Amino acid sequence: MRRLYLVGFPLLECRTPWFDRDDPSGLGDNEKLSLLLIRYPLQVCTQPIAIEVTTVSGSPWSFFWGLNFFFSVLYSLACVTRWFDSDNPETNGGDSELLTFLLNKYPGEICPNPLGIEAQTISNHVLCVFCRYNPTTGFSCLNANQGGGVCADYKVRFTCPEDWCSSECMTPWFDRDDPSGLGDNEKLSLLLIRYPLQVCTQPIAIEVTTVSGSPVLPPGNNFVVYNPVFGFACVNAGQTGGGLCADYKVRFSCPAKFCASE
Known part of the structure; x- marks a missing residue:
């Protein structure tokens, strides 16, 4: 029990x-x-x-089935993400759908503090042997634990706080750095210092564009950080072809109570 x-x-x-x-x-x-x-x-x-x-x-x-049943209770809530499948069991010894990786790969599509997680195979089955998953870390299946077989290919989705889906509370655009040094650093921790009371401490989404307003991020720019938990950072040394980062600005979606307190 x-x-x-x-x-x-x-x-x-x-x-x-x-x-x-x-x-x-x-x-x-x-x-x-x-x-x-x-x-x-x-x-x-x-x-x-x-x-x-x-x-x-x-x-x-069964512990796995219990988890799946438990989190199905949470899905009576309205704020549920789409399914994500970022890995397959032929790589890295299993299938991992970790929250930290998914937040970086799909910025703005997953809340940083999910309430629940649901995991299924890509063929919509739920059976798994010795898998681990919870909403704070994500999902992991190791081939070594499958009794000589390999993990199936899994997908996950998350239940998020309701105000993450419905928030219309947006910050102004922020541009505290430019790429003339090591790169363009618009991390949340630094923005909170530069612009006190103008951005919430726990954003639920982030939006990034160039200062010229281009809706498409420049090709060749690679980002070391891009999620609402930590903000945004582009490092010149990591850009393809030896180029520099563009000059970026960011803004955040915040919980409705942040705007209500202004």
């Missing part, structure tokens, strides 16, 4: 009774929250912060 909690929530002692509304004689055993709310009105809250699952005989259950 395992009890699973949303990251950041305290361990509360407010628990419902056990519910068993279905059995596996048909398509399977379906104990979805939406159906339990109908069958057992007023006996379960509409937004649970934890779930505990066991067989009716009290036998232990």
Whole structure:
């Protein structure tokens, strides 16, 4: 038996009774929250912060399936990302869909502080052996743990705070650096010092363009940092052909409460 909690929530002692509304004689055993709310009105809250699952005989259950079931509860929330598949099991000894990598590869498409994660194979199956995944780090499957086989090719998606999807709270454009030195550094930590109270400490998205307003980032420019958690940085030494970074400006999407407090 395992009890699973949303990251950041305290361990509360407010628990419902056990519910068993279905059995596996048909398509399977379906104990979805939406159906339990109908069958057992007023006996379960509409937004649970934890779930505990066991067989009716009290036998232990699969950890992976438990995780998948748990996070399916979160997907009643409206703010869900698209699916991401950045790796395959033929590289690096397995399939890793780590949050830090995905934030850099798909800037602005994933919140930096997801509430939940869902993982499936690209053929939409969920079975996995000794996989690890959670919303703060992402997903990882190692070929060495697959009993002589290899991991399937997985994709992931995230549940984000609702205001990440709906925020219309945008900062001004910031341009605190230019590429004449080592490069163009528009990191969030430096912007917070230069422009106090003009940018939130935990942005939910970042937008980058050149100071000339070009909507397309110049070809050949490679970025060492590009995500709402850390901001943006382009280093001259890393540019193809020995060129320099362009001069960039950035702006951020912030939680609605940041604009409301202004």
